[in-house]
Amino acid sequence: MPSLPLWLSNTRSLIGFTLLIFIVGAALLAPVLAPHDPNEQDLINMLLPPFWVEGSDAAFPLGTDSLGRDILSRLLYGARVAMTVAIFATLGATLLGAFLAHLAGYFGGWVDWLIGRIIDVWLSFPPVVLSLILMVGLGAGLWNVILAIVLVDWTRFCRVLRSEVMVVRRRDYVSAARLLGFSHVRTITREILPATLPLLITLMALEMGIAVVVEAILSFAGMSVGNEVPAWGQMIADARQDVYNAPSTLILPSFAVFVTVFAFNILGDGLRRSLDTRLTQTERA
Amino acid sequence: MFATIMKMLLRRLLVAIPTLLVVAALLFVVLRLLPVDPAAMSLPPNATNDEVAAMREAMGLNRPLPVQFLIWLGQLLSGDFGMSIAFRRPVWDLVSEALPATIELAFLSMIVATVVGVAGGLLAFYFRDRTAEAAIDFSSIVVLSLPEFLWALMLMLIFGVWLQWLPFMLRLDPQFERPVITGFLLLDTLLAGRPDAFMSALRHMILPVMALGISASPAIMRVLRSSLLDTYQEDYIHQARLRGLDERRVLLRHGLKNAFLPTLSLMGVQFGFLFGGTLLVEVIFSYPGLGNLMIDAIRNVDLPVIQIVGLAYCIMVLVISTVVDMLYLVLNPKLRVR
Numbered sequence: 001m002p003s004l005p006l007w008l009s010n011t012r013s014l015i016g017f018t019l020l021i022f023i024v025g026a027a028l029l030a031p032v033l034a035p036h037d038p039n040e041q042d043l044i045n046m047l048l049p050p051f052w053v054e055g056s057d058a059a060f061p062l063g064t065d066s067l068g069r070d071i072l073s074r075l076l077y078g079a080r081v082a083m084t085v086a087i088f089a090t091l092g093a094t095l096l097g098a099f100l101a102h103l104a105g106y107f108g109g110w111v112d113w114l115i116g117r118i119i120d121v122w123l124s125f126p127p128v129v130l131s132l133i134l135m136v137g138l139g140a141g142l143w144n145v146i147l148a149i150v151l152v153d154w155t156r157f158c159r160v161l162r163s164e165v166m167v168v169r170r171r172d173y174v175s176a177a178r179l180l181g182f183s184h185v186r187t188i189t190r191e192i193l194p195a196t197l198p199l200l201i202t203l204m205a206l207e208m209g210i211a212v213v214v215e216a217i218l219s220f221a222g223m224s225v226g227n228e229v230p231a232w233g234q235m236i237a238d239a240r241q242d243v244y245n246a247p248s249t250l251i252l253p254s255f256a257v258f259v260t261v262f263a264f265n266i267l268g269d270g271l272r273r274s275l276d277t278r279l280t281q282t283e284r285a
Numbered sequence: 286m287f288a289t290i291m292k293m294l295l296r297r298l299l300v301a302i303p304t305l306l307v308v309a310a311l312l313f314v315v316l317r318l319l320p321v322d323p324a325a326m327s328l329p330p331n332a333t334n335d336e337v338a339a340m341r342e343a344m345g346l347n348r349p350l351p352v353q354f355l356i357w358l359g360q361l362l363s364g365d366f367g368m369s370i371a372f373r374r375p376v377w378d379l380v381s382e383a384l385p386a387t388i389e390l391a392f393l394s395m396i397v398a399t400v401v402g403v404a405g406g407l408l409a410f411y412f413r414d415r416t417a418e419a420a421i422d423f424s425s426i427v428v429l430s431l432p433e434f435l436w437a438l439m440l441m442l443i444f445g446v447w448l449q450w451l452p453f454m455l456r457l458d459p460q461f462e463r464p465v466i467t468g469f470l471l472l473d474t475l476l477a478g479r480p481d482a483f484m485s486a487l488r489h490m491i492l493p494v495m496a497l498g499i500s501a502s503p504a505i506m507r508v509l510r511s512s513l514l515d516t517y518q519e520d521y522i523h524q525a526r527l528r529g530l531d532e533r534r535v536l537l538r539h540g541l542k543n544a545f546l547p548t549l550s551l552m553g554v555q556f557g558f559l560f561g562g563t564l565l566v567e568v569i570f571s572y573p574g575l576g577n578l579m580i581d582a583i584r585n586v587d588l589p590v591i592q593i594v595g596l597a598y599c600i601m602v603l604v605i606s607t608v609v610d611m612l613y614l615v616l617n618p619k620l621r622v623r
Contacts, residue, residue, distance in 0.1 A: 121307045121311070123554065124308060125595075126558065126564070126598050127561055129598045132564075133312065133315055133591065136591060221583070236435075243441070247442055247446070250438060254438060261430040261431075261432070265426050265429055266426055
């Protein structure tokens with residue numbers, strides 16, 4: 001058997017990665033796979049049950065919601081929103097958080113003090129509350145959701161990475177690089193970043209899961225991508241009124257959120273183990 | 286020790302004041318991004334343009350943003366929290382009715398989170414390097430992967446809708462009159478001498494409390510386990526074993542006692558997140574607290590309410606982390622002699 005790259009050599013990473021390939025595949029192929037337009041209403045076929053329940057219709061394998069929209073198609077299109085947010089919000093939060101963390105950890109002094117105080121202010125805001133308020137100010141839309149998550153979650157990276165940078169900075173090879181006349185920028189990018197990268201990658205996997213949850217929360221509260229774009233959180237919110245007669249409309253999108261977050265979490269856990277970083281467990285809140 | 290605690294409280298207060306000022310400024314600026322006119326919104330729809338202009342003048346909306354912020358801050362400090370646009374009631378009344386409910390919910394959830402988290406951490410540690418640990422570890426990832434609002438919905442579906450064991454709407458069965466003494470319902474029902482109403486209120490809290498408590502527990506569990514692993518490197522553990530204590534006694538008397546402190550110091554942040562989690566859980570269970578107030582205010586673009594509720598959340602998070610730090614000082618034996 002050809003050997004897998006190190007980061008996939010762990011069973012957990014492999015499980016997470018495999019699940020994610022399926023989810024990303026479903027998101028990319030949504031226009032091909034979806035049997036219906038996700039917004040198409042079929043008022044004759046409202047609240048049809050999924051295929052394993054009697055009375056289902058083969059044209060709607062996972063049933064329909066209270067407006068007769070196909071659940072399967074909405075789930076597939078919802079995966080696009082979830083994945084787009086997961087990828088771009090995480091990239092943004094990583095760039096901003098890692099940049100400030102390296103700045104604070106490397107230079108110390110007043111830079112570190114200032115960034116530390118900003119983090120304190122951010123930490124006094126429950127993330128859900130801050131992201132909701134940001135969405136009130138920014139207005140609905142996919143890129144605004146991504147921006148809101150970036151502005152809330154950069155602190156998760158910054159807090160953890162900053163202390164890692166401070167440890168790495170004291171290593172001999174970093175002093176050696178400075179003595180050789182490396183500039184600050186070169187020292188950070190060539191000597192420090194490679195050492196903090198494993199932690200950064202692990203945090204990114206976990207952050208993608210968090211981003212999926214935050215998007216689901218925002219769209220559940222009606223403050224995300226807007227009504228015309230199918231999103232899992234919104235499907236969950238819509239299904240609340242039908243918990244008695246059509247619980248599957250609630251369970252299916254909840255399960256989609258769960259599987260996606262689980263995939264990111266187990267991937268992150270596997271990466272943490274195989275890359276052996278000093279991530280404290282509490283950062284996964 | 287009393288002096289240490291006072292010193293800590295004073296330091297916390299000194300940090301809290303600038304923090305809250307920045308938070309208030311942030312709230313103010315973000316909500317001014319909105320393309321709505323607070324003056325027009327606080328008047329009846331048939332108001333004339335002149336009336337709107339007069340209102341803008343009265344509200345100070347023609348002045349530069351920093352001046353507006355200072356005006357708002359001055360009002361806050363003088364105890365004027367403004368009027369809700371949607372409810373036509375003072376914001377202070379709305380918040381002071383909702384806050385105790387959220388505090389009760391958060392407090393009970395923290396207890397459940399601690400109990401489940403500590404029990405899980407002890408079990409995971411007790412079975413370390415065995416299959417059972419892998420199972421506990423795996424289930425902690427599963428629990429972490431279901432966010433608290435989905436826990437709330439699933440618990441509601443299973444125990445409320447299907448099994449019909451527990452109520453999942455509001456705070457009391459309809460036959461009970463709500464006594465208002467302190468504002469804390471559980472306390473009020475007891476003070477009013479209504480154990481039946483107390484039981485009803487308690488039953489209504491089980492599902493939301495479980496949802497919040499369970500989803501916050503894995504983090505506590507994981508910190509406790511790794512902290513126990515550190516503790517077991519210490520000499521006093523070997524010493525206790527050499528004295529012939531059985532493993533359980535070593536774990537509870539020596540291990541847990543020492544490993545709990547580092548866990549506690551991390552619970553402050555954890556409980557801050559939990560407090561934020563109450564928002565959606567309240568919405569799901571129609572629980573009349575800050576979360577429902579916030580969502581109502583957001584739906585109605587009720588700026589005065591959004592600002593104050595946002596501020597209330599931040600104050601509560603600061604209070605929680607201060608209380609946890611205080612507990613840390615009280616429980617830390619190193620400070621006992623002073």
